[in-house]
Amino acid sequence: MRSKITLKDLAKLLNVSVSTVSKSLNGSPEISENTVKRVKELAELHNYSPNLTAVNLKRKSTGNIAVIVPNISNTFFAKVLGGIENEARKNGYQLITYITNESLTVEKQIMELISNGLADGVLMSVSAETQKSKNYEHIYRFTEYEIPVVLFDRINVDLSLDKVGVDDMQSIYNAVQYLKSKGLSKIGLVCSIGDLGLAQARIDGYKAAMSEPSIAFPEEFLIVSNDPENLKKQLSLVLENNVMEAFVTLDYLSTLLTSRVVQEKALNIPKDIKIIGYVNEDFAPFLWPSISYIDQHPLNIGETATKLLVKRIKEPQPKETVEKVLKTEIIHLDSTLL
Amino acid sequence: MRSKITLKDLAKLLNVSVSTVSKSLNGSPEISENTVKRVKELAELHNYSPNLTAVNLKRKSTGNIAVIVPNISNTFFAKVLGGIENEARKNGYQLITYITNESLTVEKQIMELISNGLADGVLMSVSAETQKSKNYEHIYRFTEYEIPVVLFDRINVDLSLDKVGVDDMQSIYNAVQYLKSKGLSKIGLVCSIGDLGLAQARIDGYKAAMSEPSIAFPEEFLIVSNDPENLKKQLSLVLENNVMEAFVTLDYLSTLLTSRVVQEKALNIPKDIKIIGYVNEDFAPFLWPSISYIDQHPLNIGETATKLLVKRIKEPQPKETVEKVLKTEIIHLDSTLL
DNA sequence: CTGAAAGCGCTTACAG
DNA sequence: CTGAAAGCGCTTACAG
Numbered sequence: 086m087r088s089k090i091t092l093k094d095l096a097k098l099l100n101v102s103v104s105t106v107s108k109s110l111n112g113s114p115e116i117s118e119n120t121v122k123r124v125k126e127l128a129e130l131h132n133y134s135p136n137l138t139a140v141n142l143k144r145k146s147t148g149n150i151a152v153i154v155p156n157i158s159n160t161f162f163a164k165v166l167g168g169i170e171n172e173a174r175k176n177g178y179q180l181i182t183y184i185t186n187e188s189l190t191v192e193k194q195i196m197e198l199i200s201n202g203l204a205d206g207v208l209m210s211v212s213a214e215t216q217k218s219k220n221y222e223h224i225y226r227f228t229e230y231e232i233p234v235v236l237f238d239r240i241n242v243d244l245s246l247d248k249v250g251v252d253d254m255q256s257i258y259n260a261v262q263y264l265k266s267k268g269l270s271k272i273g274l275v276c277s278i279g280d281l282g283l284a285q286a287r288i289d290g291y292k293a294a295m296s297e298p299s300i301a302f303p304e305e306f307l308i309v310s311n312d313p314e315n316l317k318k319q320l321s322l323v324l325e326n327n328v329m330e331a332f333v334t335l336d337y338l339s340t341l342l343t344s345r346v347v348q349e350k351a352l353n354i355p356k357d358i359k360i361i362g363y364v365n366e367d368f369a370p371f372l373w374p375s376i377s378y379i380d381q382h383p384l385n386i387g388e389t390a391t392k393l394l395v396k397r398i399k400e401p402q403p404k405e406t407v408e409k410v411l412k413t414e415i416i417h418l419d420s421t422l423l
Numbered sequence: 424m425r426s427k428i429t430l431k432d433l434a435k436l437l438n439v440s441v442s443t444v445s446k447s448l449n450g451s452p453e454i455s456e457n458t459v460k461r462v463k464e465l466a467e468l469h470n471y472s473p474n475l476t477a478v479n480l481k482r483k484s485t486g487n488i489a490v491i492v493p494n495i496s497n498t499f500f501a502k503v504l505g506g507i508e509n510e511a512r513k514n515g516y517q518l519i520t521y522i523t524n525e526s527l528t529v530e531k532q533i534m535e536l537i538s539n540g541l542a543d544g545v546l547m548s549v550s551a552e553t554q555k556s557k558n559y560e561h562i563y564r565f566t567e568y569e570i571p572v573v574l575f576d577r578i579n580v581d582l583s584l585d586k587v588g589v590d591d592m593q594s595i596y597n598a599v600q601y602l603k604s605k606g607l608s609k610i611g612l613v614c615s616i617g618d619l620g621l622a623q624a625r626i627d628g629y630k631a632a633m634s635e636p637s638i639a640f641p642e643e644f645l646i647v648s649n650d651p652e653n654l655k656k657q658l659s660l661v662l663e664n665n666v667m668e669a670f671v672t673l674d675y676l677s678t679l680l681t682s683r684v685v686q687e688k689a690l691n692i693p694k695d696i697k698i699i700g701y702v703n704e705d706f707a708p709f710l711w712p713s714i715s716y717i718d719q720h721p722l723n724i725g726e727t728a729t730k731l732l733v734k735r736i737k738e739p740q741p742k743e744t745v746e747k748v749l750k751t752e753i754i755h756l757d758s759t760l761l
Numbered sequence: 762c763t764g765a766a767a768g769c770g771c772t773t774a775c776a777g
Numbered sequence: 778c779t780g781a782a783a784g785c786g787c788t789t790a791c792a793g
Contacts, residue, residue, distance in 0.1 A: 102780045134539040139770035142476045142785050157501035158705045170522050182520045184508050201472040341709035348711045367496050371679035373686045440764045477786035480769050
């Protein structure tokens, strides 16, 4: 990189001190109008901009927010990232992003990096492996270093930190209730992300809705597996053994898979089978049939989490953790047409 | 953030100078084995890690690579980002990410930020608006500042910079030739990203393949529009006026849309209509029917671009721009079954 | 083998 | 209103 013009250079050119230049540029009231004008003009002329590394060293801050996402295999986290970016930019923060690929080991390495003083705050969604192993020590390290952390989306974890997400249990509860209100009762659940706390919450929502008023439902309606092939097999079996009427599907993969398997069996969506799934507005409407989905407003999640984090960074911590639970919404498309 | 232990602190505790501590930790051969050992032990004990802001200020580098992506509405760029992350981490760089949302204005703002010395190098994919307006001055600013830039994916732009992408023309040419080799001739093209240079290249590939051996094809086979509704309409018309046999579809949206419209018209994929599109391995196999696609190996694009950039950052510039064109591959699924 | 000193580019309390 | 000085946390040429 070419060396840019510095405060010192400007000072020399203007025959004033570095302090004067600095103060002029930072709008200090100490400096005379005339000097300010001279300095600003020259700065403009030379396209001066302060060296952020130096500013940050002085300020003992980094101006960075670290964002840790578990994966990018669907657009959900990408959307959240979009929301985070909007809000971070507004507040003058840069985003340093990390992708853990659902790995605890990678997560630990990243933590190590960040705690070296790379960021003023952390936004994270805990990896699947971490949740499975319940190994959270590395996350608490941040608290030791007094680096504020806000968890987003995957907030059904046993960590007393600030959290921003949706009510996963209620979301699915509502979806099932909706289907039941339309007279459907043979409703299955399909899930390929069973290791996540939020999946457990969703499953609880399903169970709660299905057991009201105290009706038992067959175990086999609950189709949970990390392996797509396995999921397919179980799904086929259920469809062969029962006259199913609907499915709620807890993630991208299981949503697409369910739609596919149902159609392979020459069943019609929505005539024979209704589906409410987790996909997003970029895809859902263009699928055939289009799939009704639970909109989690990922942009909103990102923005809300970032706002909270920025507040934590700037204000002296009133160390009581906050949990923000945002509303979800069912978007009806082909697959729930009556 | 809590103030961490510094070199100075360690020096005081050990009764040696700051220089000695620094050298010991950085493996300088100047220092006695014994001292090195003492220093390292204490550093370990206190979990010392150097303040990167200070190190960077001293080194006049930032340790950051800026990544500028135009959108995240499909997983393509997310995948590329994954590749970039892998390679960047290997080389000790942090990633600062920006999303332009295809906006020239945002792109300019980001440039401004980065040229303030936020990053040692830039990986970027030019926004649609930028390409449409052919306004590239802000990009050349980087060259002025001697910040190396590598363009990725969207490399069909009139900029003499390092580039890493795929041969878009050849990719589609091959796809069309494949379809023709199976005896198909009524082959349409659907595209919702006409503003991009790479779309033009793909369209050229289509035209070249279709015109061999010098057969004219109807203009209406070429369906290009940024508006999904419009695309749908044109597509419907073509299907009504012709006995179409296949489509090549140039992006996510047009791929899903084509599959949907064809099925709405009660045509069977692949029996009546074959499709080769742009989707990726995370989705394509789970769609119904699954869609054959051109695999651009996005991870590879990301890694290759990052390797090139790191080289540019580290080595004195042999200022001849390099263009790396990576191979694509047709992945055959349901939609091209014969 | 060790340390004092300069300096990276800034900001800011303090003096004048 | 202006400037000299100290300092943020490091690295490194230089002296001893």
